[in-house]
Amino acid sequence: MVPVQALRDLFVLGGGCRTTALVTIGPIRFPDTSGVSADTALIAVGGVSxxxxxxxxxxxxxxxxxxxxxx
Structure with missing residues (x-):
């Protein structure tokens, strides 16, 4: 969990929410987000090889x- 005081702004772009895992999943492309970028992205995967x-x-x-x- 990220401490509340660590968040300045939080934006969630589309998709669904898995409440059991506290993650969002799904499409992230919208017509008006072409200029949106992130300094940091937290990405989780099931496996690494x-x-x-x-x-x-x-x-x-x-x-x-x-x-x-x-x-």
Whole structure:
């Protein structure tokens, strides 16, 4: 958990919310967010290997790829 005093601004762009895991997942592209960027992104995956990262959910994988590509 991130302490409340550590947050200045928090923006959540689309998708759904998994309340059990306290995460959002889904599309992050909107017509009016083309100039939006992040200094820091917290990205979690299901597995890490020499060949790459893995998750068990296709929309989550697409969202993570877009975030890592800076789209």
């Amino acid at each position: 020499a060949s790459g990262l893995s998750v068990s959910n296709i929309p989550e994988a697409q969202m993570i790829q877009e975030m890592m590509d800076g789209r």
